[in-house]
Each structure stands twice: as structure tokens, then as C-alpha cells.
Amino acid sequence: MDETIHDRIGALVQEYGDGKNTVFANKIGISEGNIRGYIKGIMPKADVLEKIVRTLDVNAMWLLTGIGHMRVSNLDINAPVLVSDNDRLAPILQQFDVFIQKKDAQIVQQAEEIGRLKERVSQLERGKGKNASDVPTSGVANVG
Template sequence: MSDINFRIKILRDHFAKGNNSDFASMIDSNEANIRNYIKETEPRANILVNICEKLEVSAEWLLLGKGDMLISKNSIENEESIEFGLKSNFELSPEILKFLEDYKSAFNAIQTIQDRKIEILSKNVRSLNMELNALKTAKDN
């Protein structure tokens, strides 16, 4: 379990009394994802943003373990657009922005690799289907 997974567990326990389903509904996710986030899976950037926005959790605490867990009402600033087209009620430090940029880049790279694998597998399936149909035709003749 990484530090961020542990902090998500802390949040689940704090906000939902340990209930994965309740916590999932608070951050627009599902129970299975929460289970995975607590075990090992790194959450996507949109989930991290949802946690921070919907629960008023400090992004710096969530991502880096620094500072207070909850944003004090005094530190909440006017809404402003941040990178990735997401709205936020908190100010992001340069460290957080860099982390999110790196996270997004890594996610996009993984997505590209997965898309390519799907494309290759689809071609292989089409090829195998053609071979299978050819074999069936040969057998029938």
C-alpha cells in the first residue's frame, strides 16, 4: 500500500466510517474502485480532484502527505480554473501541479500503449476468425 492509498483509507474512515460504498458515492466512484485504491491501485487524477473538491481535502496532504488533511474555511479562495480544465476551490502548489502534469503524462502514455495493444489484438482476432472460416469452408468441401 502506497502513501496515497493509505491516505485514501484514512479519508474513507473519516468521512464514511469505513464504508467503501458510502465513500465512493461521496467522490463519484464505485465501491470496487475504493477497495482497489485502498489496496494498491493509484487513483486517476479526476478521482484525486473529486476527493479534494467534494470533501475539501488538501491536495498537498492527499498527494504528498504535507500539511493539514482538511482545508480550513479561511484558506478557501474564489473558484478558478486550473490545468486539465477542472475547477477547484483550493490553491495548488507548484509541486502539486508538477505531480498532476507528470501523472497525466504517465496516464496518457499508458492509455496509448493500451490502445495499441487493443488494436493489435483486434487485428489478431480478425485474422484468426478468417483462418477459422477458411478451415470451416475447407472442411465442408
């Protein structure tokens, strides 16, 4: 069994690249050095994972977790989810939950900042007595 995403990418190189990083990299449109790095332990970014899944019709759940079959064509949507699969999936989903909570907190902070900036713009417009977009523009400069 391929225990890590790095092992699974190595398995994909064997399956789709005849064991050659260069062949596999060319198939998905990235550099061979990146593939070498992913196999050695560098975590691939989401866009690379998406390229693998879309280009090669790889099962995303398998690629991310090792659960299920490598190929989408081998999936059985009627197959029951095994308890052991849920046990393996729970820690992964917990990591995603932490990530989502951090992103939610960032969104809240950014929304608050946007609200403050909108209020500041309104104050400035009231202070000037008109909207910034109402300022007349002229192509002629006054030279004194």
C-alpha cells in the first residue's frame, strides 16, 4: 500500500510514466524536478494535484488519502464505505477543519477591515461635501 502522498505520486510515475519522472512530468505539464521533489517529500501544491487528477483521470480521494482505487474508472460508487476507511479519513478531515477555521478567521478580519475602510471613505466624502467621483477633471493645466 502507498502510505503517503509522496509514495502515491511515485506509484503514478510508475503507472503513467513507465517509471520515468520526465515522462510523467511531461504528461501533466510540470517540470521533472518538481516530480522528483514530490517523491522525496515536498508537498505538491493544489494546482499540481488538480493537474494530476484531471489529466490522468486519477481518483482524488486516493491521491490525497490512499483510500479507494487509483483510477476513477475503477471506482464503484455503490460500494459501501468501510469503517477502516472512516478511521483513516477522520484525521485528514480534522486537518482540513483546522485549515478552514483559520481561513474563516482571516475572512472575518478582512471583512471587518473592509467595513472600516468603507466607513472612512464615507467620512472623507462627507468632509469634502461631495463624492470623489464628482470632482471635475480637465485636460488643461494651469501654469503660473
